[in-house]
Amino acid sequence: MKLFMIGGTGLLGSEAAKELISRGHEVTSIALPPLPSGAVLPPKMKIEFGNYLEMTDEEIEAHFAGCEGFIFAAGVDERVEGPAPIYALFKKYNIDPVKRLLRLAKKAGIKHSVILGSYFAYFNRIWPEKELTKWHPYIRSRKDQEDVALSFADEGFDVAVLELPYIFGTQPGRKPVWMFLVESIRNMKWLTLYPRGGTAMVTVRQVGQAIAGAIERNRGGHCYPIGYDNMKWKELLNIAHKYLGCPNKKVVTIPDWLYALGGKKLMKEQKAKNIEGGLNMVKFTELQCSELFIDKSLGCEILGVQQDNIDRAIGDSIELCIDIIDHKVQALGMKGE
Incomplete structure (x- = not known):
């Protein structure tokens, strides 16, 4: 199958390309420069450096020509901060591109598409009483992204949204998401203070397998909660x-109120800088201190x-x-x- 990917040089995109090529698929991609120093891309992946947001519909349609599948492995995550309302930034990078690209993909005759999303959308779905989209612009954006993506699905156009948890593994030359955790642990000399709770997790290799599996197996429109290992924070630490x-x-293990106090301090600092985060860190205490586990059967x-x-993937990241x-x-x- 010939596949087109946005974001093929990233941690997840490059691993997906590696897995897909090993299964006999052909992968072409657009990605932002520069290539991380030391990163090794699959030699059979055809890569073009550029910003798809600046391309015309006709230029993007040319990349879709002759392809059967499309993978969106770009966008931004909850770590991004910016001017309020921050939702506008998430809409720009996570929602509007999906709406545009799936429209063009469907027009071009693409049959299978995969969108990389967040496991926060899964917990928003199963815990409606927590009103996560009300308090967290990032979670709202991921829910809205899913709604947009699934609106395109029909009998001739498959759409899979992968609700990804925390991911371990590395790409040389690219910062892992765990930089803040490592710095925090190092700064606490004698004890590591951390809240209760835990999370689902996968390795980057498993994400590549999930993407390939979604291209090959998904039919219709579906969201897939992705989690293989579940671990309490204490085990991870x-x-x-x-x-x-x-x-x-x-x-x-610190009490929940102490974690919330840290969140309040962070939000105060953001306000002083006239910026906003994707998560309300006071309200996020409830999630951080919960067991955000996912059964791998889902x-x-x-x-x-x-x-x-x-264990080894965590070690590589650290x-x-x-x-x-x-x-x-x-x-x-x-x-x-």
């Missing part, structure tokens, strides 16, 4: 301590995701963070960094 060289460091097993070494913090390697961050 004990693994992180091992790779940070402090395996005997104690993890102390998505991973359906899409053929296989077991992987999550070790790259350390090298970046210690200025041993240079790395690109997300948009705006």
Whole structure:
């Protein structure tokens, strides 16, 4: 199958391309320059550097020509801050492009499409009483992104939205999302203070398998919660301590109100800078201190995701963070960094 991808040089896009090519598919992609230093892309992937947001419909349609599948592996996540209302930024990068690209893909005769989303949309769906879209612009944007994507699905056009959790694994030259965690642990010399709760997680290799599985197996319009391993924060931190060289460091669980106090301080600092985050960090306490677990039967097993070494993937992420913090390697961050 010939496939077109937006974001083929990113951590997830490049891994998906590797997996898809290994299955006999042909992958072409547009991605923003520069290529991270040291990153190795699948040699058989055809890559064009450019900004799809600046391309005309005709230019994008030319990339769709002859393709059967489309993957959107771009956009921004909840770490982004910007002028209020921040939802406008998420709409620009996560929602409007999906609406435009799926319209063009469908017009061009694409049959299968995959959109990379967030597991926060899954928890918004199963916990309506928490009103997550009311309090968190980012979660609202991911829910709206799903609604837009699924509106295009029909018998001749398959749409899969992958609701991705925290992801471990690395791409040389690109900052892992875990930089803040590693810096925080290092700054707490004797004890690691952290809230209760936990999260679903996958390795980057498993995300590649999920994307390939969605292209090959999904029919119609579906959202797939993706989670293979579920781990309490304390378990995760004990693994992180091992790779940070402090395996005997104690993890102390802080009360919810103390985490909320930190969130209040952060939001006050954002307000002073006239910026806003995608998550209301005071209200987010309830999620952070919950067990955000996903049964692998809901998505991973359906899409053929296989077991992987999550401990080693966590270790790879932690070790790259350390090298970046210690200025041993240079790395690109997300948009705006």
